[in-house]
Amino acid sequence: MNGKRVNRRQFVSVSVAAAGSAALCCAPAIAQGGAHVVVIGGGFAGASCARQLKRLDRKIQVTLVETNPTFIACPFSNAVIAGFRELSAQRFTYEKVAADGIALAAARATAVEPGARIISLADGQRLSYDRLILAPGIDIRWDALPGYGEAAAEQMPHAWKAGEQTLLLRRQLETMEDGGLVVISAPANPFRCPPGPYERASLIAHYLKARKPRSKLIILDAKDVFSKQRLFQSAWKELYPGILEWVPLSSGGNVTSVDPNTNTLVTDFEKYRANVANVIPPQRAGGIAERAGVADVSGWCPIDPVTFESRLQANVHVIGDAAIAGAMPKSAFGANAQAKTCAMAVVKLLRGETPLSPKLINTCYSLVAPDYGISIAGVYHAVDGQLTEVPGSGGVSPSDAPRSTRSAEANLAEDWFRTTTAEVFG
Amino acid sequence: MACSGCHPVGSGVETSVPRLAGRKAEEIVAQMRAFRSGQRSATVMDRIAKGYSDAEVETIAEWYEAQR
Numbered sequence: 110m111n112g113k114r115v116n117r118r119q120f121v122s123v124s125v126a127a128a129g130s131a132a133l134c135c136a137p138a139i140a141q142g143g144a145h146v147v148v149i150g151g152g153f154a155g156a157s158c159a160r161q162l163k164r165l166d167r168k169i170q171v172t173l174v175e176t177n178p179t180f181i182a183c184p185f186s187n188a189v190i191a192g193f194r195e196l197s198a199q200r201f202t203y204e205k206v207a208a209d210g211i212a213l214a215a216a217r218a219t220a221v222e223p224g225a226r227i228i229s230l231a232d233g234q235r236l237s238y239d240r241l242i243l244a245p246g247i248d249i250r251w252d253a254l255p256g257y258g259e260a261a262a263e264q265m266p267h268a269w270k271a272g273e274q275t276l277l278l279r280r281q282l283e284t285m286e287d288g289g290l291v292v293i294s295a296p297a298n299p300f301r302c303p304p305g306p307y308e309r310a311s312l313i314a315h316y317l318k319a320r321k322p323r324s325k326l327i328i329l330d331a332k333d334v335f336s337k338q339r340l341f342q343s344a345w346k347e348l349y350p351g352i353l354e355w356v357p358l359s360s361g362g363n364v365t366s367v368d369p370n371t372n373t374l375v376t377d378f379e380k381y382r383a384n385v386a387n388v389i390p391p392q393r394a395g396g397i398a399e400r401a402g403v404a405d406v407s408g409w410c411p412i413d414p415v416t417f418e419s420r421l422q423a424n425v426h427v428i429g430d431a432a433i434a435g436a437m438p439k440s441a442f443g444a445n446a447q448a449k450t451c452a453m454a455v456v457k458l459l460r461g462e463t464p465l466s467p468k469l470i471n472t473c474y475s476l477v478a479p480d481y482g483i484s485i486a487g488v489y490h491a492v493d494g495q496l497t498e499v500p501g502s503g504g505v506s507p508s509d510a511p512r513s514t515r516s517a518e519a520n521l522a523e524d525w526f527r528t529t530t531a532e533v534f535g
Numbered sequence: 536m537a538c539s540g541c542h543p544v545g546s547g548v549e550t551s552v553p554r555l556a557g558r559k560a561e562e563i564v565a566q567m568r569a570f571r572s573g574q575r576s577a578t579v580m581d582r583i584a585k586g587y588s589d590a591e592v593e594t595i596a597e598w599y600e601a602q603r
Contacts, residue, residue, distance in 0.1 A: 442540050445537075445540050446537035446540060449536055449537065449539075450537075468537070468586065468587065468591065469537050470537035470538065470540070470583060470586070472540070472541065472579055472583070484578065484579055486579045486582045486583050487582075487586075488583055488585070488586020488587065489586075499585075499586040499587075501585050501586075502582060502583065502584075502585040502586030502587075503582050503583075503585075503586065504582050506578070514578060517578055518578055520551060521541075521551070521552070521578060521579075524541070524550040524551050524552050525540065525541050525552075527548055527549060527550060528539075528540065528541055528542075528543045528548050528550050528552065529540050529541075531543065531545065531547065531548045532539060532540070532543065532544070532545075535545075535547065535548075
């Protein structure tokens with residue numbers, strides 16, 4: 110074990126390797142005294158984990174592999190779609206991450222060899238690691254819905270990764286005539302941001318009510334229950350009667366195919382020809398997870414709930430949306446909490462110490478209108494190898510809360526966004 | 536430290552969420568107890584406080600007190 114450690118430290122710094130060849134060359138001097146941790150994916154999980162590792166131990170060499178020079182945050186992107194926020198408010202750079210002494214590698218990770226502890230990047234670099242942390246987020250399962258694919262998404266946007274897709278859906282809503290039909294299809298569990306489709310539907314309904322009041326929105330759902338359901342439904346009744354309709358699985362809401370040429374969504378019972386169609390398709394862990402051998406048949410990654418180490422590959426940890434985190438939902442708050450927990454565990458493991466069994470929090474706000482927020486919160490701990498909600502904790506906003514509470518929670522949603530993005534990127 | 540998702544450790548963030556960094560540990564402990572018992576009303580902290588034992592709350596409070 111110790112004999113091998115020297116080898117593992119023979120990693121290549123990004124700047125050195127960029128000028129070098131595709132072969133794994135050695136620059137052990139750079140690594141002196143510090144283990145090398147590679148983090149793949151620079152979102153709420155990955156960027157947070159990289160910084161936390163550095164904060165906990167300056168001697169650890171950290172490389173963050175991320176292809177995008179700017180991060181575009183998903184939380185609040187539904188407000189961009191509904192026209193009351195700009196995408197620029199969602200953009201964050203990695204300048205402060207780099208200023209912490211984290212090496213940035215701006216190339217796609219193409220392969221992981223868990224046995225040899227080496228990853229390959231698309232630009233030919235090879236990096237060796239002591240511990241690898243995968244935070245790749247989600248990929249769309251392009252094969253899961255007949256008729257849907259990358260080309261179809263240009264006509265029927267998913268907008269489930271923030272960026273051009275977000276703006277495309279917004280433009281489609283803006284150019285739609287009054288009296289049009291908007292259809293959102295929501296997938297079966299699990300998927301990124303469980304309350305997200307319903308927040309989106311709410312905010313689009315808010316836009317329609319104000320700007321195109323003869324229009325209608327239908328959610329076709331592959332489920333009969335969803336996150337914060339009672340709160341959403343009672344708010345819809347109050348705010349958007351006659352505008353927003355939810356069709357659950359048991360009423361024929363499951364979309365079985367789509368036709369981008371006619372903007373049609375097909376269920377077992379009906380065909381919905383939409384003016385604007387937002388297809389939120391089934392998802393899986395980001396592609397590198399499968400290539401690294403840490404995704405199971407479900408497409409997601411089983412992990413140890415204390416260390417977030419993969420159950421399938423040693424020395425590889427998975428955090429954020431890609432992980433199967435038991436009762437924890439796939440949320441940015443949860444991803445950030447997991448990142449900090451994982452960083453603490455990895456530091457302990459590198460020192461040969463035993464990681465502490467963590468408690469994690471999730472708090473997710475959803476907007477039903479710009480000044481109407483609702484939340485779900487939970488506290489989680491590891492029980493019998495699973496992240497489980499602590500009994501008696503957590504839950505959703507009270508159903509009988511006054512409008513002042515709803516508006517306070519809308520403000521708290523923004524406070525959370527500012528604080529968390531400052532912690533991760535600021 | 537999951538708490539810092541809302542309660543910033545640094546000082547540069549504008550938020551209505553109470554700052555805990557540098558606060559006396561005993562104050563934080565007292566507030567968490569009040570949230571847990573329902574003595575102090577809250578939007579989410581009542582739901583979160585119920586997930587922590589006294590010992591855990593003390594550890595968190597001491598950590599925040601030690602932050603600048």
